[in-house]
């Protein structure tokens with residue numbers, strides 16, 4: 110039974126008030142309602158605590174108020190915007206409503222129950238990884254730690270990979286504690302053993318989340334966790350096998366927990382589609398040393414740079430007109446045949462940005478993203494003029510590009526227009542300049 | 548050449564088996580206790596489905612029901628996925644052959660069908676609901692059951708309906724049954740004096756045990772076994788006419 114009924118008026122500590130419109134959902138900590146803010150009428154979400162341990166904890170409310178005064182580190186966070194007064198035996202906070210089209214990350218792991226919850230492209234997966242890394246690197250730089258990163262913390266758009274981060278009421282200044290520990294399978298060993306979560310324990314959980322976005326299966330699930338010896342996974346065994354004694358299923362030094370065919374097929378299949386630099390990164394991030402030593406874990410900002418490099422090198426294949434556009438990760442030279450559809454791969458062009466950002470590969474149908482943006486600046490298209498295939502770049506931005514060809518000819522590409530990608534030419538996008546290399 | 552289908556497989560999920568041992572002896576007709584069971588069980592199945600679904604990749608909940616009166620019967624011969632489970636109403640008549648129920652449970656716990664999910668299992672849960680003194684023979688059957696490794700690991704919860712000081716044998720049976728053994732923590736025994744509370748209590752206990760047990764969720768340094776007891780003592784203990792006796796030894800502590 111929801112504890113607040115529609116029409117209930119809740120007062121907010123800034124003097125405004127809310128009217129409850131409808132009950133949305135409940136979880137371990139409390140309930141979520143759709144509410145209207147008075148005055149203004151803006152519809153928002155209210156998280157309302159029902160968990161006694163939280164309601165009775167004065168520090169929790171204090172932390173919540175403190176976080177509210179800070180601004181959200183990035184747009185990805187469904188950040189607490191205002192805290193209510195204590196009333197009706199509890200309290201809560203308001204945040205943005207969760208928009209349509211976003212799916213709980215946990216649902217991506219059980220496609221049998223959620224047939225639409227799967228990433229439509231590698232670009233969507235990379236986008237999700239980049240947005241998550243960006244959010245946590247900003248959060249950590251602001252002196253906070255999230256404490257409890259798990260599959261319930263993220264809402265993701267399976268088509269574009271855009272991410273929203275929920276449950277930001279657990280966030281505390283790094284080094285502090287609010288009694289929240291974490292979820293088995295995501296919790297760092299030192300936290301499972303009673304240490305206060307911090308940025309280093311966030312990094313442990315982050316590596317698992319990134320692996321699961323790309324690979325779906327859990328990095329510590331393999332032969333040994335599903336062996337007869339662990340037929341009954343008791344809480345104590347679980348804490349060890351997914352914590353202090355965890356073995357990465359692709360660990361090169363210890364093959365005891367390798368993925369099992371029929372049980373961990375995603376870990377087997379998708380691993381082959383990773384670039385070797387990503388494989389290397391996961392082997393470092395999830396090796397025994399990084400599991401037990403909090404200092405050896407990869408930072409969110411480093412992950413972000415790696416994921417941005419993957420996005421720049423990604424190949425889009427639009428080889429056959431009757432096959433939908435698809436993409437794959439690719440490091441360095443492009444293969445002769447597309448690993449997904451088997452067609453001959455088309456032309457490619459590289460944009461060299463110097464030190465400003467990684468060189469960007471353009472192939473037919475691939476969007477061009479500049480820097481860390483998720484809004485495409487251009488879209489590469491294959492054209493066939495008098496029997497010769499070539500690539501052009503369409504300007505889908507709102508400003509004009511300036512191009513200088515190697516011969517010195519200068520021209521402009523206005524929004525909506527496109528230009529041929531000629532080797533040696535340089536493009537000035539405004540804040541970014543690149544040289545075209547064929 | 549066709550485009551490779553890169554949709555993932557579902558991540559392998561463990562299984563949490565829940566066993567209900569339900570007394571259907573003639574006395575369960577009193578105050579329509581059997582009616583409470585028949586009304587609560589379909590709702591419990593619905594609640595368990597929701598919990599199982601919301602667990603994502605953690606675990607699937609499987610359910611088995613054994614009823615006992617003159618003899619014991621199983622609704623299914625092995626636990627079935629809650630999404631496929633259909634409750635069939637039960638009638639109350641006959642004696643209280645708890646021994647037969649323990650024997651059937653032991654058989655299910657030993658069978659390959661129940662206990663060999665490819666990705667493994669979480670601890671099972673066994674809920675025993677009874678309203679009277681069991682017939683002879685239960686003690687030896689329970690001895691055999693307590694030697695079973697799955698039973699030793701299981702979360703065990705006993706619900707006593709209308710237990711009076713004269714029900715010495717019932718107190719002994721439920722107390723012995725509820726011993727945590729390898730699951731650790733304190734025993735969970737619930738005594739219902741006001742019989743119209745039965746419906747609420749079995750729903751509450753079912754959702755608590757399944758929610759905590761199926762995700763192995765530990766919180767605030769409390770083990771799942773402790774949390775199950777905390778939650779039940781907290782919530783069921785607040786219901787008028789329901790007691791959580793603190794058990795020390797066989798049958799001691801009820802009155």
Ligand SMILES: [Zn+2]
Pocket residue numbers: 426427428435447448449450451452
């Ligand atoms: Zn292709």
